[in-house]
Amino acid sequence: xxxxxxxxxxxxxxxxxxxxxxxxxEITRFFEGLDGGRFEEASWERxxxxxxxxxxxxxxxxxxxxxxxxxLVEGILPPEAAKRLGGNVPTDITPYFFxxxxxxxxxxxxxxxxxxxxxxxYFELTDADGRLHDAWYGGGTDLTPMHPFPEDARHFHxxxxxACDSHDPRLYPAHKAWCDEYFRNLHRANEARGIGGVFFDHxxxxxxxxxxxxxxxxxxxxxxxxxxxxxxGPIVHARRDLPYSERDKALQLFRRGRYVEFNLVHDRGxxxxxxxxxxxxxxxxxxxxxxxxxxxxxxxxGSIEAELTAMLAPRDWAxxx
Amino acid sequence: xxxxxxxxxxxxxxxxxxxxxxxxxEITRFFEGLDGGRFEEASWERxxxxxxxxxxxxxxxxxxxxxxxxxLVEGILPPEAAKRLGGNVPTDITPYFFxxxxxxxxxxxxxxxxxxxxxxxYFELTDADGRLHDAWYGGGTDLTPMHPFPEDARHFHxxxxxACDSHDPRLYPAHKAWCDEYFRNLHRANEARGIGGVFFDHxxxxxxxxxxxxxxxxxxxxxxxxxxxxxxGPIVHARRDLPYSERDKALQLFRRGRYVEFNLVHDRGxxxxxxxxxxxxxxxxxxxxxxxxxxxxxxxxGSIEAELTAMLAPRDWAxxx
Numbered sequence: 001x002x003x004x005x006x007x008x009x010x011x012x013x014x015x016x017x018x019x020x021x022x023x024x025x026e027i028t029r030f031f032e033g034l035d036g037g038r039f040e041e042a043s044w045e046r047x048x049x050x051x052x053x054x055x056x057x058x059x060x061x062x063x064x065x066x067x068x069x070x071x072l073v074e075g076i077l078p079p080e081a082a083k084r085l086g087g088n089v090p091t092d093i094t095p096y097f098f099x100x101x102x103x104x105x106x107x108x109x110x111x112x113x114x115x116x117x118x119x120x121x122y123f124e125l126t127d128a129d130g131r132l133h134d135a136w137y138g139g140g141t142d143l144t145p146m147h148p149f150p151e152d153a154r155h156f157h158x159x160x161x162x163a164c165d166s167h168d169p170r171l172y173p174a175h176k177a178w179c180d181e182y183f184r185n186l187h188r189a190n191e192a193r194g195i196g197g198v199f200f201d202h203x204x205x206x207x208x209x210x211x212x213x214x215x216x217x218x219x220x221x222x223x224x225x226x227x228x229x230x231x232x233g234p235i236v237h238a239r240r241d242l243p244y245s246e247r248d249k250a251l252q253l254f255r256r257g258r259y260v261e262f263n264l265v266h267d268r269g270x271x272x273x274x275x276x277x278x279x280x281x282x283x284x285x286x287x288x289x290x291x292x293x294x295x296x297x298x299x300x301x302g303s304i305e306a307e308l309t310a311m312l313a314p315r316d317w318a319x320x321x
Numbered sequence: 322x323x324x325x326x327x328x329x330x331x332x333x334x335x336x337x338x339x340x341x342x343x344x345x346x347e348i349t350r351f352f353e354g355l356d357g358g359r360f361e362e363a364s365w366e367r368x369x370x371x372x373x374x375x376x377x378x379x380x381x382x383x384x385x386x387x388x389x390x391x392x393l394v395e396g397i398l399p400p401e402a403a404k405r406l407g408g409n410v411p412t413d414i415t416p417y418f419f420x421x422x423x424x425x426x427x428x429x430x431x432x433x434x435x436x437x438x439x440x441x442x443y444f445e446l447t448d449a450d451g452r453l454h455d456a457w458y459g460g461g462t463d464l465t466p467m468h469p470f471p472e473d474a475r476h477f478h479x480x481x482x483x484a485c486d487s488h489d490p491r492l493y494p495a496h497k498a499w500c501d502e503y504f505r506n507l508h509r510a511n512e513a514r515g516i517g518g519v520f521f522d523h524x525x526x527x528x529x530x531x532x533x534x535x536x537x538x539x540x541x542x543x544x545x546x547x548x549x550x551x552x553x554g555p556i557v558h559a560r561r562d563l564p565y566s567e568r569d570k571a572l573q574l575f576r577r578g579r580y581v582e583f584n585l586v587h588d589r590g591x592x593x594x595x596x597x598x599x600x601x602x603x604x605x606x607x608x609x610x611x612x613x614x615x616x617x618x619x620x621x622x623g624s625i626e627a628e629l630t631a632m633l634a635p636r637d638w639a640x641x642x
Contacts, residue, residue, distance in 0.1 A: 058616040065616055187595040187604075257608070264585040265595075274508040274586075283508075284582075287614040290574070291581075294610065295379040295386055 008130040013098055016122045017072055020100045023120065023225045024070040027104055028055055030229055031068060034236050035060040039068065044279040049075030054282040062113065062240050066106035067285035071278060074098040077125070081275040084268060086202055088134040090127055098124040101139070102225065103269065105286040111252030112242040114145040114152060115194070115259065116232050117286070119269060120225040137221045138201040141228065142179055144194030144259060146252035148307035152235045153195040157317035159231035160198055167220040168210050172318070175200045180314035185262050192312040193262045198224060251305055253292035260291050329451040334419055337443045338393055341421045344441065344546045345391040348425055349376055351550055352389060355557050356381035360389065365600040370396030375603040383434065383561050387427035388606035392599060395419040398446070402596040405589060407523055409455040411448055419445040423546065424590065426607040432573030433560040435466040435473060435515070436580065437553050438607070440590060441546040458542045459522040462549065463500055465515030465580060467573035469628035473556045474516040478638035480552035481519055488541040489531050493639070496521045501635035506583050513633040514583045519545060572626055574613035581612050
């Protein structure tokens with residue numbers, strides 16, 4: 001690993017690297033426990049600095065495809081990535097970046113079990129001498145039901161609210177709203193990808209409105225990184241053995257098509273990964289094993305299709321009785 | 322239809338509108354003849370000017386999903402579209418545009434039958450008073466085999482070369498090379514979407530290197546618009562009744578996944594359509610009815626997967642004996 005110039009390994013970076021490595025291990029164990037299957041691991045290196053460790057579970061008892069990936073990438077920030085990144089990118093010098101994160105996408109086989117996504121990441125911008133220009137956290141987790149079970153949306157949001165509230169009661173409402181705004185297919189009349197969750201980016205210590213110090217901010221993001229056990233686990237247990245019909249499966253494949261559209265057209269994490277030369281197979285592990293674009297979908301009132309679409313309109317799930 | 326300001330209907334525009342309407346009808350008849358099924362038609366209007374007539378054939382004897390769409394859109398050019406458009410976009414005034422074209426994507430059910438795409442379009446840039454700033458043609462057609470039949474690639478390219486050569490023998494080599502360059506998944510180590518065909522954009526009368534006059538240029542683009550009868554028809558007849566295995570089908574679904582990636586991440590026609598407010602269902606009719614992202618694909622030497630991948634490296638198909 002290079003340790004000179006813009007890619008010096010500070011104590012902070014070492015701590016963040018250990019943090020994402022540990023979160024990856026915890027989340028891997030969580031999914032292996034749920035499924036009974038085992039992840040296969042593949043490591044990759046990035047030209048220009050860093051690399052990743054991708055873990056994939058395929059054809060499990062519950063999950064058709066689940067990925068728990070960790071990346072640690074660093075080096076000169078590609079100009080295309082700089083444009084979309086946000087943050088204080090130095091403009092008069094060559095910008096360097098350091099980023100480490102964990103990304104999780106799980107596609108269950110059964111349409112009764114929702115798809116889940118989680119990501120936490122830490123980001124630094126420096127100059128070639130390693131001088132820090134900006135640093136922040138990003139992340140979140142969101143649920144994409146393939147069948148209309150409103151109680152699953154309520155459970156997921158309540159669990160997230162619980163996890164967030166212990167850090168600051170203003171976090172959940174703010175980051176729930178951000179999530180509702182972010183995961184939308186603008187080109188599909190702004191339809192949401194799922195029923196949301198929490199999402200945040202460019203979170204810095206002591207910054208308004210939350211003014212969490214560095215330790216409290218780190219603890220908050222860590223709680224989000226660990227949220228699936230309570231927020232997602234019980235849903236999987238409740239739904240995994242339910243019978244389903246061909247129509248249920250067709251609806252899942254249709255919703256997965258919209259999932260593909262969001263990830264390839266709009267998702268900033270996907271685009272950042274492809275632009276910065278991460279391993280394509282790892283970046284695109286988020287794509288479902290099978291997806292459909294049917295010529296038409298029956299949305300008759302009272303149908304599962306209509307009920308699921310209705311669930312995609314953002315609402316305050318955590319507050320519902 | 323508005324006839325004032327930047328959307329005046331000139332004789333040229335009327336002629337181009339009639340041209341795309343006729344091509345759509347011809348191509349519709351061609352596919353109905355091949356399949357035996359019938360297209361369903363849906364018309365749409367665009368806020369801001371123009372609209373389209375989309376035709377979709379679903380669950381036919383040969384085609385799982387085939388679209389033959391015509392659009393005629395006009396009005397103020399959205400700034401996002403202006404950035405990617407190319408051409409001489411006026412910068413000191415509000416740019417208006419007029420565009421009409423026909424787009425065809427046919428996804429056969431059998432993996433033995435290749436997927437085909439064709440598009441021809443005419444484009445004008447004016448100011449609010451209708452003064453012409455630029456005008457050009459774009460288009461092309463390309464083949465995406467799902468099974469390794471090198472003779473199909475040879476046939477397709479020979480037929481295209483034949484259609485192009487009667488206009489100018491320099492056209493086919495130039496636009497074949499352009500096609501090889503264009504339909505590539507940069508994020509997949511620059512893998513080609515298929516075995517190519519011809520592709521061109523910003524073709525203007527009397528411009529170097531071909532210096533075709535307006536009539537000759539129009540005749541060339543029309544020939545491309547009519548190329549499928551000879552270039553694609555015989556392939557469908559030769560392959561439609563072949564038996565195939567589950568592995569053949571899996572390879573088709575895998576290649577279709579890459580097709581989705583190209584169209585959503587890279588294709589300028591798709592992005593232009595979504596940016597200018599065309600009907601999303603029509604723009605995305607190019608997406609296959611079903612596609613897969615398998616965790617891994619066996620590419621053992623001599624396998625159909627390896628042979629098909631090898632066919633994607635550009636070569637001079639038309640010249641092969």
